[in-house]
Each structure stands twice: as C-alpha cells, then as structure tokens.
Amino acid sequence: MIATYQAQCQQRVDTALASLFAAPHSELQRLYHAMCYSVTNGGKRVRPLLVYAACEALGGQPEQADGAACAVELIHAYSLVHDDLPAMDDDDLRRGQPTTHKAFDEALAILAGDALQSLAFEVLADPVRNPHDAELRLTMITSLAHAAGPAGMVGGQAIDLGSVGHKLDQAALELMHRHKTGALIEASVRLGALASARADDRELQALHTYARAIGLAFQVQDDILDVESDTTTLGKTQGKDQAHDKPTYPALLGLDAAKAYALELRDQALHALRPFDHAAEPLRELARYIVERQH
Numbered sequence: 001m002i003a004t005y006q007a008q009c010q011q012r013v014d015t016a017l018a019s020l021f022a023a024p025h026s027e028l029q030r031l032y033h034a035m036c037y038s039v040t041n042g043g044k045r046v047r048p049l050l051v052y053a054a055c056e057a058l059g060g061q062p063e064q065a066d067g068a069a070c071a072v073e074l075i076h077a078y079s080l081v082h083d084d085l086p087a088m089d090d091d092d093l094r095r096g097q098p099t100t101h102k103a104f105d106e107a108l109a110i111l112a113g114d115a116l117q118s119l120a121f122e123v124l125a126d127p128v129r130n131p132h133d134a135e136l137r138l139t140m141i142t143s144l145a146h147a148a149g150p151a152g153m154v155g156g157q158a159i160d161l162g163s164v165g166h167k168l169d170q171a172a173l174e175l176m177h178r179h180k181t182g183a184l185i186e187a188s189v190r191l192g193a194l195a196s197a198r199a200d201d202r203e204l205q206a207l208h209t210y211a212r213a214i215g216l217a218f219q220v221q222d223d224i225l226d227v228e229s230d231t232t233t234l235g236k237t238q239g240k241d242q243a244h245d246k247p248t249y250p251a252l253l254g255l256d257a258a259k260a261y262a263l264e265l266r267d268q269a270l271h272a273l274r275p276f277d278h279a280a281e282p283l284r285e286l287a288r289y290i291v292e293r294q295h
Contacts, residue, residue: 005027006289047069163247183214186212249261265291
C-alpha cells in the first residue's frame with residue numbers, strides 16, 4: 001500500500017514543485033536551474049507524504065495540502081544543499097548525483113539554498129498555492145519558521161557541528177536530532193493537520209506525539225544505514241559519520257540496540273494513532289516504512 005500511496009503523493013508534489021522554477025528573467029536562468037536541480041534530483045519525499053497523510057487522516061483533501069507539501073520539501077532541499085557544502089559536511093554525492101555545489105559551484109549553491117528557503121514561505125503565504133484563510137496561513141508560516149530556524153533544524157545543525165569528536169550521551173544525541181531532523185518532520189505532520197482545517201487540540205497533540213517518535217526513528221535508521229548500507233544504495237557517501245567521528249546511535253548504543261530502539265519508536269508512533277480511524281492508515285504505514293527503508 002505504501003508504495004502506491006508514495007508514488008501518488010510524489011507525482012502530486014513534484015508537479016506542484018515543477019511550477020515554481022520558471023525563471024522570470026534570462027539573467028536568473030542559472031540560479032533557477034540550480035534551485036530546480038536541488039529539488040528534483042530524486043528523493044523519497046517523506047515530508048510531503050507526511051503532510052498529505054496527516055491532512056487526509058483528519059478528513060481533508062490532498063489539494064488543501066499542496067502548498068504545505070511544497071513548502072516542507074523546499075525547506076528540506078535547502079537544508080541539504082547547505083549541509084553538503086565544504087564548510088558543513090563537505091559531501092560530493094546526494095541522491096546518487098553530484099551535490100549542488102559540485103554540479104554548479106559553491107557560491108551558486110549557497111544562493112540556491114537561500115532562494116529555496118525564502119520560496120517555501122512565499123508558497124505558504126500565497127492564497128492560490130495555499131488556499132486557506134489568512135489567519136491559518138499565518139499559523140502555518142509560523143510553525144514552519146519555528147521548525148526550520150534556530151529553535152529547530154538550524155539549531156540542530158549547529159549542535160551537530162559542535163559535537164564532532166565529542167562523546168555525547170543519549171539525551172544530548174536526542175536533543176541534537178530532535179532539532180536537526182525531527183523538527184521538520186514534526187512540522188510536516190502539523191502543517192498537514194492544519195491544512196485539513198479540521199484539527200482540534202486533542203488531535204494535534206496525538207499527531208505531535210506520533211511525529212516526535214517517527215522524527216527520531218528516522219534519524220536512528222539513518223545512522224543504522226550509514227553502518228550497514230553502501231554508497232550506491234544510499235545515494236550519498238556511506239560511512240561518513242564514522243569517518244568524521246560524529247556521534248551516532250549505533251556508536252552510542254551498539255548496532256543491535258539501535259535497531260531495537262528504532263522499533264520502539266515506531267511502536268510509540270503507532271500507539272499515538274490509536275484514536276484515529278482507517279483514514280490514518282497512510283500515517284501508520286509511513287511509521288513502518290521509516291524504520292524498514294534501506295536508503
């Protein structure tokens with residue numbers, strides 16, 4: 001089921017994203033090409049899937065969630081472009097293709113990332129692309145800004161950079177990843193719920209619990225794959241975390257315990273969805289997929 005749902009959502013969000021990259025002037029063609037390259041060169045689209053699935057779990061329709069789905073993927077893409085830069089993770093491969101600063105150049109990659117970030121908020125503010133009333137659009141913008149900024153993803157990256165070569169305990173490692181990876185996943189679920197225009201506080205809290213669990217599970221599984229997989233399967237350099245002496249769950253807990261922890265987090269996520277009916281089945285399938293994926 002999840003493969004079919006994933007394909008449908010990917011096609012939907014990819015069509016919406018493609019409409020964003022027409023350069024308004026010939027002088028901007030190369031910048032827009034780099035932006036488009038950074039977004040459309042593959043990817044699982046997990047965050048847009050979570051947007052659509054959360055919206056549908058509350059009885060919303062996919063078209064209500066298109067703007068939010070685009071926005072979270074644009075933020076995710078910008079973060080990858082910047083993470084891959086020489087000053088950050090210094091990576092040459094992303095999704096099996098040259099990273100943006102390798103395909104273009106470092107300066108243009110920085111600008112492309114900056115542009116993708118601002119475009120995400122432009123999409124959420126646009127009543128055509130995000131067809132909700134002004135108050136709801138503002139709430140969605142605020143939610144994404146919080147998740148993407150220093151209290152979320154950017155803060156997590158700062159902690160990550162400062163932790164290289166240091167031994168972190170599990171609490172410190174989770175703090176880093178709840179910011180770096182988890183915050184945007186949590187925002188994806190929240191934005192999808194808000195896009196339904198039907199969410200009450202009880203449902204938002206249950207979905208928040210679900211999203212916190214899968215956000216951390218996603219990172220645990222990433223760490224596991226960095227040990228067990230290979231560069232071709234991953235589409236990025238395998239073993240780089242170990243080579244750079246970065247703190248990871250397998251290094252801290254051991255590989256078997258890290259796998260058990262991923263499954264525990266999956267079960268926490270599924271437990272949080274107990275109040276929801278069959279409409280939340282895609283969310284349940286995504287929780288399972290996150291800890292079963294091989295890339």
